[in-house]
Amino acid sequence: MDPANYVLARQFAGVLFFLDLLLYLPYANVCLGAGYWGGGHKHVLRVVAPIWAAASIALVLGVYPLIAAGVLWLVFRHYYVANRWNNAFRGGGAPGFMSHWVAMYLVLFELARVLDTSGGLVHWVRLMSNVDFGVILLCSGTYKALSGYLRGEGMEYGLANPFWGYWFGWFKRRRPSHLGFRLQNIWAPIAQISTGVCLLLGASTTWFPEIRWAGAVLCILSFGYLLPTVRLGRLAVLMMVPALWFLPELGVALPEPLARSLPASVVPDVVITILVGTIIAYIAVLPVLKVMQYLNLFAKIELPGPLQKGLTWYANKVPIIMWRVFTPDVTNFFVRIHRVDRATGAKTPLVHEDTTYSYRDLRQWRRSLRYLHVTESIALTTVFTTLKYFRSQRALFEERLRAYAPTLGEPGALLEFEYVAILKGEETFEFLPVTRFTIDLVSNEITEDRLVPEFEYDAPAKYSHIKETAGYGTYAPRDPASAAAR
Numbered sequence: 001m002d003p004a005n006y007v008l009a010r011q012f013a014g015v016l017f018f019l020d021l022l023l024y025l026p027y028a029n030v031c032l033g034a035g036y037w038g039g040g041h042k043h044v045l046r047v048v049a050p051i052w053a054a055a056s057i058a059l060v061l062g063v064y065p066l067i068a069a070g071v072l073w074l075v076f077r078h079y080y081v082a083n084r085w086n087n088a089f090r091g092g093g094a095p096g097f098m099s100h101w102v103a104m105y106l107v108l109f110e111l112a113r114v115l116d117t118s119g120g121l122v123h124w125v126r127l128m129s130n131v132d133f134g135v136i137l138l139c140s141g142t143y144k145a146l147s148g149y150l151r152g153e154g155m156e157y158g159l160a161n162p163f164w165g166y167w168f169g170w171f172k173r174r175r176p177s178h179l180g181f182r183l184q185n186i187w188a189p190i191a192q193i194s195t196g197v198c199l200l201l202g203a204s205t206t207w208f209p210e211i212r213w214a215g216a217v218l219c220i221l222s223f224g225y226l227l228p229t230v231r232l233g234r235l236a237v238l239m240m241v242p243a244l245w246f247l248p249e250l251g252v253a254l255p256e257p258l259a260r261s262l263p264a265s266v267v268p269d270v271v272i273t274i275l276v277g278t279i280i281a282y283i284a285v286l287p288v289l290k291v292m293q294y295l296n297l298f299a300k301i302e303l304p305g306p307l308q309k310g311l312t313w314y315a316n317k318v319p320i321i322m323w324r325v326f327t328p329d330v331t332n333f334f335v336r337i338h339r340v341d342r343a344t345g346a347k348t349p350l351v352h353e354d355t356t357y358s359y360r361d362l363r364q365w366r367r368s369l370r371y372l373h374v375t376e377s378i379a380l381t382t383v384f385t386t387l388k389y390f391r392s393q394r395a396l397f398e399e400r401l402r403a404y405a406p407t408l409g410e411p412g413a414l415l416e417f418e419y420v421a422i423l424k425g426e427e428t429f430e431f432l433p434v435t436r437f438t439i440d441l442v443s444n445e446i447t448e449d450r451l452v453p454e455f456e457y458d459a460p461a462k463y464s465h466i467k468e469t470a471g472y473g474t475y476a477p478r479d480p481a482s483a484a485a486r
Contacts, residue, residue, distance in 0.1 A: 005252040006109065007062070009244035010069075013102050014059030014307045017239070020099070021052050023233075027370040032079065035407040036089040036239045036379075046351035048075060051131055059106070062259035066110035072388060073107050076100040081319055085472040088404045093378035095235040102241055105129050117264045117273055126245060128279045130203040130212070133242045135286055137219065138196025139322035145458045146187035146298070147327045148463030152177075154185035155230075157422055159329040160429040162353035163377040164231050169353075172431075174376035175360060176424035199246065209460075216243040230326070233374030263328045289315055293322050298465050308476060329388060330381050337417040339410055340438065347416065351380075353431075380404070384419060387458040391468055392478070398446050405439045415439050 024031055028049065034042040058068035060162025080100045091097065105125070112121035118433045148154055156306055158164040158169040159181075174181075195218045204211025220243050223236040230236070244250075252412045287313050295301040302308050315321070324330070337351040349355055356371045370376050383404050386397040405415050422429045434455040460466045466476040 004251050004253050005244050005247055007256070008250065009061075009241050010065060010109075011060045012253045013106060013241050013246070014056045014068075015055065015239070016054035016237055017059070017099065017103075018053060020084060020234050021049065021056065021417055023369070023373055025049070026366050027191055027373075027376075030407050031089055031373075031375065031379075032235040034280060036087045036403075037083075047093065051075065060254065061065060062256035062261070064260050064262060066107065066262055069106035069110055073103040075105050079229060080371060088379050088383065088407065089375070089398060090379055090382045092375040094323065094383075095374055095378075097208055097239070097319070098235055099131075102238055104423050105242070112275075113464070114262050114265055116273070119478075121272055121275060121359065124279045126274050127203055128283060129242060130199055130246060131283050131467075132284065133366070134196045134203065135290060136196070136198030136323060137192045137199065139197060139290065140325060141189040141192025141194075143324055144323065144327060145193065147324075147329075147465060148461065149185045149189045149327075151184060151463055152182055153245075153328050153413050153462050154181075155188060155326065155330050156181040156185070156424075156429075158326050161334050161358050161359040163334045163381060163424060164227060164326070164331055166231055168357070172429045174429075175427050176429055188222075189219060195219045195222065195464060202246075212246050214247055216246040219243040231372070231374055231377065235374065258458050285311075285314070286320070288322055293475050296469075296477065297322060297467070300467065300477040302476050312474045312476070322475060324466075327464070329464050329466055332422050332461055333384070333457070334420050334422070335380055335384060335431075336420060337408065338416045338418070340414040340416050341413055350410070388460055389468065391458050393468075401439060402444055405441060411441060415441065419459065428475075 024110070027035075028045050029035055032041070032048065033045050037044075051071060053235070055068040055071040057063075059065055059072075063232065076099050079089070080091045080096030081276050083089075084096070091101065092099070094468075108125045111297060114124045116122060144154060150300070153379060156171070156176055160168050160174075164169050165171055165272070195215045195266050197213025197365070198211045198218065201466070202208045202210070202215060220240045226236045263316075292303050292308065293309050295303070296308075302480045303424040336353070338347040338349055342346055350367065351371055356368050371380075379454075383397070383400045384398055387394075390396045401417065405417075408415065415438070417434045421432045423432055431456075432452065434452040434457050436449045436451065437446055438449070470478050
């Protein structure tokens with residue numbers, strides 16, 4: 001791996017991490033503090049935000065990058081991985097996953113440089129990241145291909161959705177059967193599958209390095225295309241960072257006038273051997289784990305008990321996930337939120353496509369900044385996808401809604417969450433309110449008003465393969481007998 005490419009990628013990541021913190025700050029007390037995390041995080045931002053900022057800047061300047069990457073990895077581990085099933089933040093979704101993934105590999109690269117000055121360990125870490133990243137993209141493209149993209153059900157929902165599309169108003173007025181949508185739906189899975197295949201085939205420098213370079217360039221171009229069209233936040237840019245590790249020498253990086261590094265350490269050969277063995281084991285287990293996930297989800301087949309349990313535990317700890325980003329199950333609806341006057345029934349919009357997502361109404365700029373951040377779209381979406389993912393467990397949805405509603409900063413209010421389905425008309429997309437959930441923040445009671453009784457808002461999208469699973473963090477199907485007993 002070209003050293004300049006690595007430094008450029010590390011600097012690029014540092015800039016992204018710093019910008020992401022800045023974008024969190026207007027509502028950090030919610031997403032990183034007490035709002036989602038409870039009283040234990042009430043004062044944590046006074047410590048976390050400065051450390052996060054300093055470590056990000058250190059990555060850019062090259063000031064003890066191993067320490068800086070390690071600090072960020074621990075912060076991201078806490079917010080994006082270790083507690084992703086515990087609160088409404090949901091680990092920041094795929095953007096949080098990639099922030100953690102990139103920070104983890106920065107730690108591994110920096111540690112390898114310190115422990116082995118010959119570059120041998122760096123080579124093995126690069127191989128590990130190459131295979132890992134290739135599998136991520138291959139799985140992302142495969143899931144899209146199997147979930148409707150190649151049948152005309154895919155990106156168009158996200159583009160016309162206020163939660164996900166920068167220009168949703170324009171796309172909403174387009175004909176859903178437009179050739180442009182069809183081509184995007186074909187391009188997205190094919191590009192990701194092709195990128196993954198190129199990276200995997202070119203993983204070894206002795207095999208097909210030119211193919212690896214082609215995969216890296218294709219990755220950068222594909223996610224570069226998404227930047228101005230889809231509200232993915234830092235995810236699209238973060239997906240370009242690892243691609244820099246696999247390109248031929250660029251010979252460019254930002255100046256590092258304050259660069260400082262930990263001194264190289266002399267470690268016994270046996271330590272290097274153990275580390276290399278661990279990397280080989282990780283690479284060997286990865287396809288086995290992926291086969292398990294696909295069998296669980298698509299074929300409803302579980303591996304023998306101890307193996308299924310052990311691999312699931314391992315996948316959650318790393319983590320290794322099934323990439324279901326931007327498929328219709330999460331993009332074919334959005335949610336409006338109103339405050340309801342108890343005396344008159346009058347409604348005041350708190351989150352609405354005509355104000356919150358319009359870019360023109362600055363009267364509620366702080367709330368708009370919160371909801372224009374991709375992780376907030378993910379948080380609110382996952383409250384309501386619980387209805388699809390755990391259809392027999394309505395209490396889980398109500399639990400999540402009760403946890404989410406107080407974060408709006410309307411104590412004692414009556415709040416209405418309106419579920420709006422995105423349908424394909426003949427000439428335009430249609431926004432159809434199908435049900436309303438009203439929560440009383442005094443009594444915590446939730447009531448539902450079905451506006452379109454025949455509409456199954458909890459049904460999977462067309463061509464979707466989602467099924468109710470045995471619990472959080474697993475793709476193993478839920479035992480029907482257990483579900484019936486409830």
